[in-house]
Amino acid sequence: MIRRLMSGLAFVITATNVQAQVVTEKPPIPLTAEQDVRFRELLPDLRCLVCQNESIADSTAPLALDLKYEVRGLVAQGKSEREIKKYLTDRYGDFVLFRPPFDARTALLWLGPGLLVLLGLLALVLHVRRTRQAHAPSGPVDAAALKKLLDEQP
Amino acid sequence: MRFAIPLIVLAGLIAVFFFGLQHDPRELPSPLIGKSAPAFELPIVPFPASDAPPLRLTASELKGKPLLVNFFASWCAGCQVEHPFLMQLAQTGTVELVGIDYKDADADLRAWLGQKGNPYAPILADLEGKVGIDWGVYGVPETFVLNADGVIVYKHIGPMTAEAWKTKIRPLLGAGA
Numbered sequence: 626m627i628r629r630l631m632s633g634l635a636f637v638i639t640a641t642n643v644q645a646q647v648v649t650e651k652p653p654i655p656l657t658a659e660q661d662v663r664f665r666e667l668l669p670d671l672r673c674l675v676c677q678n679e680s681i682a683d684s685t686a687p688l689a690l691d692l693k694y695e696v697r698g699l700v701a702q703g704k705s706e707r708e709i710k711k712y713l714t715d716r717y718g719d720f721v722l723f724r725p726p727f728d729a730r731t732a733l734l735w736l737g738p739g740l741l742v743l744l745g746l747l748a749l750v751l752h753v754r755r756t757r758q759a760h761a762p763s764g765p766v767d768a769a770a771l772k773k774l775l776d777e778q779p
Numbered sequence: 780m781r782f783a784i785p786l787i788v789l790a791g792l793i794a795v796f797f798f799g800l801q802h803d804p805r806e807l808p809s810p811l812i813g814k815s816a817p818a819f820e821l822p823i824v825p826f827p828a829s830d831a832p833p834l835r836l837t838a839s840e841l842k843g844k845p846l847l848v849n850f851f852a853s854w855c856a857g858c859q860v861e862h863p864f865l866m867q868l869a870q871t872g873t874v875e876l877v878g879i880d881y882k883d884a885d886a887d888l889r890a891w892l893g894q895k896g897n898p899y900a901p902i903l904a905d906l907e908g909k910v911g912i913d914w915g916v917y918g919v920p921e922t923f924v925l926n927a928d929g930v931i932v933y934k935h936i937g938p939m940t941a942e943a944w945k946t947k948i949r950p951l952l953g954a955g956a
Contacts (some may be wrong), residue, residue, distance in 0.1 A: 628848035646882040674917035716915040718810045
């Protein structure tokens, strides 16, 4: 427990200390207008590994900036979206993609919400049926008797 | 009987949370486990400082014996936490430690290790963090365990601990360690 707290604390301190790392000047990578569009479309699909719920496009974490630079370089080299995503998943795993590929490991992730909705619908249908049966009229309505009852009202 | 289904659902949720919440979401599985260490060529940081032209080291030179490759930096607080344990480990001589100094200034590095001691056999400088990206590093400290063939067999994320060393890493290094 104490160790967990310690590493948690260490993480917080690391996070605040990040500014002290060396930032090297890198030459700007020019993109054509078409490449720039591809670059901008690609970034929101890529997860920042430091902040985890931000995309590389939104994050200002140093690693996100580095990865943005790498991706920019790959776009400039004319790499396809598939090749660029492979470059990233080869290093960081599927986690770097906001939409991981569908396979045996991610099947529950992709199908789970649908399965839960289906289960809920099934439960709802069963419940409605049961209550309907409980409140169903016991037999056909006798129209004459009903009219007589209504007429008796003052 | 009326409560059977809600109770089963509740028990299921408790089980899911019990196992699910024990995972640290900051610890991401590395796709590099079981693969050869990614290629690199980095300058060796002379320690203590020297005027000789810096030597360079490549990934292929890491083969031959099991190693720990530790990505660290003098600016990283988690690295301060693990430093005493790495010093202990270096003193026992059970395994060689290769340090990759991530986006750090050589002067800061020397000041820190000069004061606290140097557990690393060679220290390599990854000034731009490019080798870090190739190794899938997303936050120092991270430690890779390489076998004698230069294949990554394990990755430890966060400060190295005596417990991780004993339970996870030493068993991977074989009988000698």
